[in-house]
Amino acid sequence: MSTDLTTPPQERRDELIRRPRRRGEDREQLHQVLADAYNDGASIRALAAEHDLSYGLARTLLLEAKVELRNRRRRPKAADQ
Numbered sequence: 001m002s003t004d005l006t007t008p009p010q011e012r013r014d015e016l017i018r019r020p021r022r023r024g025e026d027r028e029q030l031h032q033v034l035a036d037a038y039n040d041g042a043s044i045r046a047l048a049a050e051h052d053l054s055y056g057l058a059r060t061l062l063l064e065a066k067v068e069l070r071n072r073r074r075r076p077k078a079a080d081q
Contacts, residue, residue, distance in 0.1 A: 027061070031061055031064060034051070034062055034065065034067075038067055
């Protein structure tokens with residue numbers, strides 16, 4: 001893909017790669033796969049990379065699957081500190 005910003009956008013549009021939309025049964029199966037992996041400890045970013053999704057789509061699919069997302073803190077603070 002060209003990064004030449006002097007080329008008008010309408011000419012660069014032909015170079016974009018479009019991913020197919022996930023609908024119906026395919027989307028439901030992806031919900032389950034992502035939910036299972038996330039509940040087993042995988043991160044949203046790792047799931048997005050593994051399934052060739054954007055971070056936002058992976059997160060949206062998890063929310064649609066009614067998965068309770070973890071907070072962003074990586075590990076709990078030690079009690080003795």
